[in-house]
Amino acid sequence: xxxxxxxxxxxxxxxxxxxxxxxxxxxxxxxxxxxxxxxxxxxxxxxxxxxxxxxxxxxxxxxxxxxxxxxxxxxxxxxxxxxxxxxxxxxxxxxxxxxxxxxxxxxxxxxxxxxxxxxxxxxxxxxxxxxxxxxxxxxxxxxxxxxxxxxxxxxxxxxxxxxxxxxxxxxxxxxxxxxxxxxxxxxxxxxxxxxxxxxxxxxxxxxxxxxxxxxxxxxxxxxxxxxxxxxxxxxxxxxxxxxxxxxxxxxxxxxxxxxxxxxxxxxxxxxxxxxxxxxxxxxxxxxxxxxxxxxxxxxxxxxxxxxxxxxxxxxxxxxxxxxxxxxxxxxxxxxxxxxxxxxxxxxxxxxxxxxxxxxxxxxxxxxxxxxxxxxxxxxxxxxxxxxxxxxxxxxxxxxxxxxxxxxxxxxxxxxxxxxxxxxxxxxxxxxxxxxxxxxxxxxxxxxxxxxxxxxxxxxxxxxxxxxx
Amino acid sequence: xxxxxxxxxxxxxxxxxxxxxxxxxxxxxxxxxxxxxxxxxxxxxxxxxxxxxxxxxxxxxxxxxxxxxxxxxxxxxxxxxxxxxxxxxxxxxxxxxxxxxxxxxxxxxxxxxxxxxxxxxxxxxxxxxxxxxxxxxxxxxxxxxxxxxxxxxxxxxxxxxxxxxxxxxxxxxxxxxxxxxxxxxxxxxxxxxxxxxxxxxxxxxxxxxxxxxxxxxxxxxxxxxxxxxxxxxxxxxxxxxxxxxxxxxxxxxxxxxxxxxxxxxxxxxxxxxxxxxxxxxxxxxxxxxxxxxxxxxxxxxxxxxxxxxxxxxxxxxxxxxxxxxxxxxxxxxxxxxxxxxxxxxxxxxxxxxxxxxxxxxxxxxxxxxxxxxxxxxxxxxxxxxxxxxxxxxxxxxxxxxxxxxxxxxxxxxxxxxxxxxxxxxxxxxxxxxxxxxxxxxxxxxxxxxxxxxxxxxxxxxxxxxxxx
Numbered sequence: 001x002x003x004x005x006x007x008x009x010x011x012x013x014x015x016x017x018x019x020x021x022x023x024x025x026x027x028x029x030x031x032x033x034x035x036x037x038x039x040x041x042x043x044x045x046x047x048x049x050x051x052x053x054x055x056x057x058x059x060x061x062x063x064x065x066x067x068x069x070x071x072x073x074x075x076x077x078x079x080x081x082x083x084x085x086x087x088x089x090x091x092x093x094x095x096x097x098x099x100x101x102x103x104x105x106x107x108x109x110x111x112x113x114x115x116x117x118x119x120x121x122x123x124x125x126x127x128x129x130x131x132x133x134x135x136x137x138x139x140x141x142x143x144x145x146x147x148x149x150x151x152x153x154x155x156x157x158x159x160x161x162x163x164x165x166x167x168x169x170x171x172x173x174x175x176x177x178x179x180x181x182x183x184x185x186x187x188x189x190x191x192x193x194x195x196x197x198x199x200x201x202x203x204x205x206x207x208x209x210x211x212x213x214x215x216x217x218x219x220x221x222x223x224x225x226x227x228x229x230x231x232x233x234x235x236x237x238x239x240x241x242x243x244x245x246x247x248x249x250x251x252x253x254x255x256x257x258x259x260x261x262x263x264x265x266x267x268x269x270x271x272x273x274x275x276x277x278x279x280x281x282x283x284x285x286x287x288x289x290x291x292x293x294x295x296x297x298x299x300x301x302x303x304x305x306x307x308x309x310x311x312x313x314x315x316x317x318x319x320x321x322x323x324x325x326x327x328x329x330x331x332x333x334x335x336x337x338x339x340x341x342x343x344x345x346x347x348x349x350x351x352x353x354x355x356x357x358x359x360x361x362x363x364x365x366x367x368x369x370x371x372x373x374x375x376x377x378x379x380x381x382x383x384x385x386x387x388x389x390x391x392x393x394x395x396x397x398x399x400x401x402x403x404x405x406x407x408x409x410x411x412x413x414x415x416x417x418x419x420x421x422x423x424x425x426x427x428x429x430x431x432x433x434x435x436x437x438x439x440x441x442x443x444x445x446x447x448x449x450x451x452x453x454x455x456x457x458x459x460x461x462x463x464x465x466x467x468x
Numbered sequence: 469x470x471x472x473x474x475x476x477x478x479x480x481x482x483x484x485x486x487x488x489x490x491x492x493x494x495x496x497x498x499x500x501x502x503x504x505x506x507x508x509x510x511x512x513x514x515x516x517x518x519x520x521x522x523x524x525x526x527x528x529x530x531x532x533x534x535x536x537x538x539x540x541x542x543x544x545x546x547x548x549x550x551x552x553x554x555x556x557x558x559x560x561x562x563x564x565x566x567x568x569x570x571x572x573x574x575x576x577x578x579x580x581x582x583x584x585x586x587x588x589x590x591x592x593x594x595x596x597x598x599x600x601x602x603x604x605x606x607x608x609x610x611x612x613x614x615x616x617x618x619x620x621x622x623x624x625x626x627x628x629x630x631x632x633x634x635x636x637x638x639x640x641x642x643x644x645x646x647x648x649x650x651x652x653x654x655x656x657x658x659x660x661x662x663x664x665x666x667x668x669x670x671x672x673x674x675x676x677x678x679x680x681x682x683x684x685x686x687x688x689x690x691x692x693x694x695x696x697x698x699x700x701x702x703x704x705x706x707x708x709x710x711x712x713x714x715x716x717x718x719x720x721x722x723x724x725x726x727x728x729x730x731x732x733x734x735x736x737x738x739x740x741x742x743x744x745x746x747x748x749x750x751x752x753x754x755x756x757x758x759x760x761x762x763x764x765x766x767x768x769x770x771x772x773x774x775x776x777x778x779x780x781x782x783x784x785x786x787x788x789x790x791x792x793x794x795x796x797x798x799x800x801x802x803x804x805x806x807x808x809x810x811x812x813x814x815x816x817x818x819x820x821x822x823x824x825x826x827x828x829x830x831x832x833x834x835x836x837x838x839x840x841x842x843x844x845x846x847x848x849x850x851x852x853x854x855x856x857x858x859x860x861x862x863x864x865x866x867x868x869x870x871x872x873x874x875x876x877x878x879x880x881x882x883x884x885x886x887x888x889x890x891x892x893x894x895x896x897x898x899x900x901x902x903x904x905x906x907x908x909x910x911x912x913x914x915x916x917x918x919x920x921x922x923x924x925x926x927x928x929x930x931x932x933x934x935x936x
Contacts, residue, residue: 042635167510170861170918205914366834366893368862393638394836394893396864425834425862425893427914446673446895450638 031389033460037312038393038453044315045449047308050078051301051364055294055440062123062291063331064096064262071287072265075303075328079269082311086272089265092341094331096262097124099291100255104132105199105230109248112241117234120292121227121256122183122200123215123334128226132253133158133197139242142182143189155194158250160242161186162201162235165430172205172426173362179203183229184217191222198227199250201235203430209233210435213290215334228252266338270325271313273463279322280346281462282357283309283455286332286339286406293438297429301364301448303328305422308452309459320463322355329406332361336405343409356418356462358455359404363432364448365424369395370458371402373411373419379467383418386461395454397423418467420458424451499857501928505780506861506921512783513917515776518546519769519832523762523908530591530759531799532564532730539755540733543771543796547737550779554740557733560809562799564730565592567759568723572600573667573698577716580709585702588760589695589724590651590668591683591802596694600721601626601665607710611649611657623662626718628710629654630669630703633898640673640894641830647671651697652685659690666695667718669703671898677701678903681758683802696720734806738793739781741931747790748814749930750825751777751923754800754807754874761906765897769832769916771796773890776920777927788931790823797874800829804873811877824886824930826923827872831900832916833892837863838926839870841879841887847935851886854929863922865891886935888926892919 041047058074061067072089079087105119121127138154140146141163146154161182165175180203187198202212211229218224230238241248267287273279285302289295306326313320329338346354358370369387374380380400387398402421403411410417424447432438509515526542529535540557547555573587589595606622608614609631614622629650633643648671655666670680679697686692698706709716735755741747753770757763774794781788797806814822826838837855842848848868855866870889871879878885892915900906 038638039636167914168507170506172914207913366895391864394865396859397862427834427918428912431912444896444899445675446635446640450895 027389030461033318034389034457036316037456037460040312040316041308041449041453042446045308045452046311047304047452048445048448050304050307051296051443051448052440054300054303055296059294060291061287061289061295062097063094063264063288063334064259065291068264068288068330072267075267075287075307078307079267079326082269082314084269084271084310084314087269090268090342090345092264092266092330092337093261094264094337095335096259097334098257098259100127100257102253102255105228105252107238107241107248108134108251109241109245111245112248115237115241117238118209118211118231119199119228119252120211120213121254122229123213123290124218124258125187125216125227125254125256126224127255127257128197128253132251133226134249134251135196137238137242137248137250139239143185146189146193151193154190157195158197158199159186159190159195160199160238162239164201165203165205167205172430175205176203176430183214187216187225187227188219188222191225195225197252198225199252200227200229202229202232204232204433206431207232210437212434213292214434226254228254264330266330266342267328268325269310270323271310271320273322274319275321276466277323278352279466280352280354281322281324281459282327282354282407282410283324283459284327284329284406285360286330287328288331288333290333290434292436294440295438296440296443297363297432297438298434299332299361301443301451302360304448305360305452305455309456312452312456318460320460322463322466324459324463332406339406340409343413346410347413354410354414354417355467356420357407357410358420358422358458359407360422360451360455361404362422362426363424363429364443364451365428366447367393367395367424367451367454369397369399369423371399371421371423373401373403375416379418386458390454390457393450393454422451422455495857498929501786502857502925504784505924505928508780508784509776509917509921510914513776513920514779515772515920516913516916518772518775519764519911519916520908522768522771523764527762528759529755529757529763530565531562531732531756531802532727533759536732536756536798540735543735543755543775546775547735550737550782552737552739552778552782555737558736558810558813560732560734560798560805561729562732562805563803564727565802566725566727568595568725570721570723573696573720575706575709575716576602576719577709577713579713580716583705583709585706586677586679586699587667587696587720588679588681589722590697591681591758592686592726593655593684593695593722593724594692595723595725596665596721600719601694602717602719603664605706605710605716605718607707611653614657614661619661622658625663626665626667627654627658627663628667628706630707632669633671633673635673640898643673644671644898651682655684655693655695656687656690659693663693665720666693667720668695668697670697670700672700672901674899675700678905680902681760682902694722696722732798734798734810735796736793737778738791739778739788741790742787743789744934745791746820747934748820748822749790749792749927750795750822750875750878751792751927752795752797752825752874753828754798755796756799756801758801758902760904762908763906764908764911765831765900765906766902767800767829769911769919770828773828773920773923777924780920780924786928788928790931790934792927792931800874807874808877811881814878815881822878822882822885823935824888825875825878826888826890826926827875828890828919828923829872830890830892830894831897832911832919833896834915835861835863835892835919835922837865837867837891839867839889839891841869841871843884847886854926858922858925861918861922890919890923
């Protein structure tokens with residue numbers, strides 16, 4: 001478009017000036033505060049520069065790695081500059097899985113010719129050994145189909161899970177949740193039937209060459225099979241070749257391994273509430289990130305959202321009535337130890353009551369809303385009505401149901417806690433998720449900043465009015 | 469995030485299944501049709517592949533260029549495959565401006581040292597001649613400030629317009645409309661006061677090295693000054709250096725020029741209405757695009773949106789009651805000749821009545837809604853209520869006020885026509901707009917497809933129920 005939207009633009013401007021007219025008096029005050037959060041982050045935000053550093057200077061930071069330790073120190077140092085009331089590390093033991101250096105995958109077919117493919121080890125997987133694994137392939141669309149095939153058709157083979165993410169869901173997280181069982185539980189299910197290895201179609205809606213890692217969960221009653229993800233394009237290729245040559249073999253080699261546990265940390269900073277300091281509102285993301293990319297969206301974005309939210313309170317001189325605590329959790333990706341440890345310690349601190357927790361772990365994209373898990377319907381209604389204050393910023397989706405992996409364990413200890421998930425636009429997330437292209441240049445500054453402004457604004461309302 | 473959103477996800481799924489319960493019977497039928505449009509585009513869309521071809525095989529296609537002619541032929545050929553009722557070209561004479569091969573910019577300061585900067589000629593600008601222009605610089609924040617300075621302070625100098633886009637507006641098009649006067653009218657205003665050249669800060673919210681072109685409008689009563697855009701980072705640099713050395717000089721050289729007019733075409737395809745064939749609904753984008761990038765977002769996206777919408781009607785076997793006509797307009801960027809010609813011919817075709825027109829010219833990003841310009845408040849209300857049918861797809865912004873440059877001239881001939889602008893998410897648009905990075909790889913497949921599904925769905929409602 002060039003420069004000719006006069007009517008369109010003038011009406012938009014009028015609408016944005018007059019939207020206050022629809023609000024009540026107390027809402028007017030709140031809407032002005034919220035405007036200040038967004039203005040501050042859009043004009044002088046820090047989150048984008050922080051994410052640049054975390055992504056480009058530290059990079060992928062899987063639990064137990066040197067980079068994870070650096071990220072802990074760096075984020076504590078940043079929070080130390082924010083003049084918060086308290087900044088500290090919380091010790092937590094984490095698993096230390098390493099990818100190793102060898103990742104090769106190949107389709108071997110006398111009939112069709114060989115083809116190299118893009119694979120990567122799944123997180124927590126055992127390696128193949130030096131010779132790699134070469135075997136026939138049995139393709140299935142999921143765990144149920146594998147089950148129906150039984151031992152006879154699976155034994156000695158590589159199981160190839162190839163059910164794609166469903167493109168028709170508008171919310172891509174729904175499609176993710178429907179497909180990810182193949183990656184998480186596929187290896188152990190295959191072991192039950194005597195398979196020798198597992199190849200999983202990357203859990204992505206993109207058609208490309210990037211394999212997507214992510215953790216698997218072994219059931220220790222069964223053999224730990226080496227497991228890899230294959231790019232979506234190569235999954236299609238393997239499937240097509242299997243139809244033409246069912247006797248083809250697949251070869252892959254990895255030297256990943258699980259090492260011993262390592263001491264790591266959650267990084268915590270807080271602003272103490274002026275009226276109800278014992279009521280705590282957590283805002284967090286996870287500091288660990290897969291090693292193949294830089295963890296810019298997953299979940300560098302969530303970490304800088306949380307830190308930025310606290311910074312905004314400080315620079316605007318807004319003292320929250322309740323305590324707001326940013327927690328950068330360690331080890332969401334392959335163990336959740338940070339989330340479990342934080343909840344355990346919180347439950348043993350009788351002087352504090354956790355009333356709400358927000359997690360940002362869905363990327364640094366344009367904000368669309370928040371999801372709330374709240375048992376009390378009256379409180380839920382009150383929270384959902386806050387949407388009116390956010391509509392001027394493009395957030396319309398205040399919904400029942402929400403939370404996050406790291407804050408999840410708090411629910412076991414604080415039964416009235418409100419669990420909140422930040423909802424950004426989901427269309428691009430699974431293009432980058434757990435790949436080598438989850439990098440800073442795929443994050444847009446304004447989209448990231450609007451997320452921080454949205455989270456800060458919701459924290460303000462929660463700290464101002466509580467959840468009773 | 470890893471794989472632990474069980475509650476969040478399950479509630480989302482429940483909500484999406486039960487959302488029908490809130491709808492009336494006729495809405496239920498419509499909602500099922502709309503679901504089919506989205507399902508079809510998300511599973512078997514063609515728009516993304518089309519845009520790949522248009523961007524990567526044809527590329528930038530400014531009016532009068534060889535690429536523009538190729539784009540005309542290609543898009544007609546594509547529409548010919550869709551089994552529409554009519555596909556044809558509409559002749560239109562267009563200006564033929566060429567950038568030339570030389571674009572150089574430099575800050576010259578004895579005190580601070582010289583610095584090369586990133587510039588590009590503004591569309592329609594005259595060139596500098598072989599020696600380029602070297603002169604002192606007067607920086608202003610806009611036309612008003614220039615006016616206040618007067619001839620004495622401007623004469624013989626290069627005027628440097630440096631008012632940034634306002635970052636605090638959530639809708640970036642508002643900020644664009646507030647800043648673009650510098651580019652459009654700045655050169656003629658500077659000529660009035662005896663300036664010798666014009667440098668305009670790129671109209672962008674990004675901080676980077678990409679200069680943004682775009683058309684200027686000369687008033688023929690005044691001298692045509694050579695004018696260039698400078699990247700936002702270099703605009704900051706120039707401003708900073710000017711503060712330290714007000715006597716520095718700026719040098720730039722361009723060899724762009726306006727050639728004679730050339731014959732070109734609007735490309736048109738239509739599905740004839742089954743009940744009211746004489747009532748026409750236009751859906752369009754513009755086929756021309758700036759030469760420095762590939763015009764993927766501006767406005768390749770709009771063109772493939774329109775073509776995809778027609779294709780969806782055909783593949784789903786949905787016959788519209790009213791005629792739906794896709795128009796790929798030529799010359800939006802630097803003349804609007806295609807839009808003017810289309811409206812002129814439409815006004816001379818008494819057998820047809822144009823009742824509505826949708827333009828997609830804001831990029832291929834996630835859909836947020838539509839803006840409507842409609843004099844009749846009752847009809848407007850009816851249209852705004854359609855939002856309920858779109859909310860399951862993430863579109864919440866059905867607003868008064870909307871249209872597009874190319875469809876604008878129709879309003880002069882059809883006073884009751886409803887003008888509609890497609891509203892995608894606006895955060896990234898002005899990072900790419902009119903630059904070398906408006907390329908295919910900056911378009912996300914799903915975001916583009918959701919746009920086409922949204923436009924097809926609205927076309928369906930308009931063709932089914934009309935605007936009376």
